[in-house]
Amino acid sequence: MKVAIAAFSISMLLLLMSYSYIEHDEKDPDMAYIMKNSEKFRGKEIDFAGRVVSFNGSAVCLRIMEPPYGIINVTGKILNASLHKGDVVEVLGIYEVDNVVAEKIFVIKSFEYSLIFFRSLPAIPFVAYLFFKKWKFNFKKLRFEERECQTGRRM
Amino acid sequence: MPDWTTHVVAGWITGKSIGKDVSLVVAGSLLPDVFKIQLLFDFLKIDAHGFFDPLHTPIGTIFVALFIAALFEASKTAFILLITGAFTHYFLDFFLIHVADGIKLFFPFSWKGYQIHAISSGNYWVTIFAIGVAIAFYFAFKKFSRA
Numbered sequence: 193m194k195v196a197i198a199a200f201s202i203s204m205l206l207l208l209m210s211y212s213y214i215e216h217d218e219k220d221p222d223m224a225y226i227m228k229n230s231e232k233f234r235g236k237e238i239d240f241a242g243r244v245v246s247f248n249g250s251a252v253c254l255r256i257m258e259p260p261y262g263i264i265n266v267t268g269k270i271l272n273a274s275l276h277k278g279d280v281v282e283v284l285g286i287y288e289v290d291n292v293v294a295e296k297i298f299v300i301k302s303f304e305y306s307l308i309f310f311r312s313l314p315a316i317p318f319v320a321y322l323f324f325k326k327w328k329f330n331f332k333k334l335r336f337e338e339r340e341c342q343t344g345r346r347m
Numbered sequence: 348m349p350d351w352t353t354h355v356v357a358g359w360i361t362g363k364s365i366g367k368d369v370s371l372v373v374a375g376s377l378l379p380d381v382f383k384i385q386l387l388f389d390f391l392k393i394d395a396h397g398f399f400d401p402l403h404t405p406i407g408t409i410f411v412a413l414f415i416a417a418l419f420e421a422s423k424t425a426f427i428l429l430i431t432g433a434f435t436h437y438f439l440d441f442f443l444i445h446v447a448d449g450i451k452l453f454f455p456f457s458w459k460g461y462q463i464h465a466i467s468s469g470n471y472w473v474t475i476f477a478i479g480v481a482i483a484f485y486f487a488f489k490k491f492s493r494a
Contacts, residue, residue, distance in 0.1 A: 194417040197417045198414050200413075205407065205411065213395075213398040239447035239448060297446065298445065311351075311474050313351075318352075318355055335419065
């Protein structure tokens with residue numbers, strides 16, 4: 193029964209992932225597809241995130257944080273923004289081929305963005321400790337089993 | 348996403364509050380971020396093209412939890428605890444600010460993302476607050492378990 197459940201789960205996951213892979217371009221296009229089909233998206237609203245390469249007060253040059261990792265110019269509602277090199281900027285705007293006219297932006301400062309990863313690191317050993325303190329994997333039965341030497345104290 | 352420490356702390360507090368197996372709730376709190384395997388592909392400059400995106404949707408997480416729960420003797424309990432942890436993950440993710448998109452709650456039936464837009468993922472005070480609450484919980488549980 194459990195093998196059937198596991199096989200069913202994996203099958204459903206693969207189905208969902210394949211569906212996402214096939215329909216992604218039409219339903220939720222990424223920048224690689226948008227830039228490859230620039231005429232199709234000209235004048236349409238898009239959103240993406242990029243890191244600031246340069247900023248001159250009226251236009252910002254962003255390195256896109258997803259494939260094709262290219263450079264794109266953003267103008268529009270950024271005039272009052274305080275941007276510095278390395279800051280992460282989420283942009284919602286109108287695509288004009290190599291230029292996006294921003295309608296809305298959201299900025300995460302460079303050091304705050306880096307801090308997200310440093311803040312995440314302690315979680316990994318903590319989760320591993322909590323989990324493997326209680327469970328061990330039995331490779332013969334292919335199953336997690338409770339460790340026998342439980343002290344009775346629960347973390 | 349809030350950082351993993353915030354997610355794990357929220358999972359730990361939830362697990363302690365419901366008095367069940369904390370280890371599975373905490374593991375569940377990171378379950379939706381299995382899709383971060385995408386980062387490996389990004390690093391290798393391989394365009395996975397949305398293949399892993401469903402892993403960060405409720406339906407995808409249910410199937411991941413179902414698969415993992417099948418590896419436990421008490422698979423039903425394991426599934427409920429993993430899903431409880433995953434729920435805390437989505438609950439926290441809901442509050443993040445994005446210019447567009449959000450959690451695709453009804454994928455694969457709808458690709459629309461939902462978001463409350465309240466807190467920046469760069470806001471480290473959320474982590475400090477969560478850790479503070481967890482420490483308070485730890486001592487409160489210690490006191491109550493002695494009583």
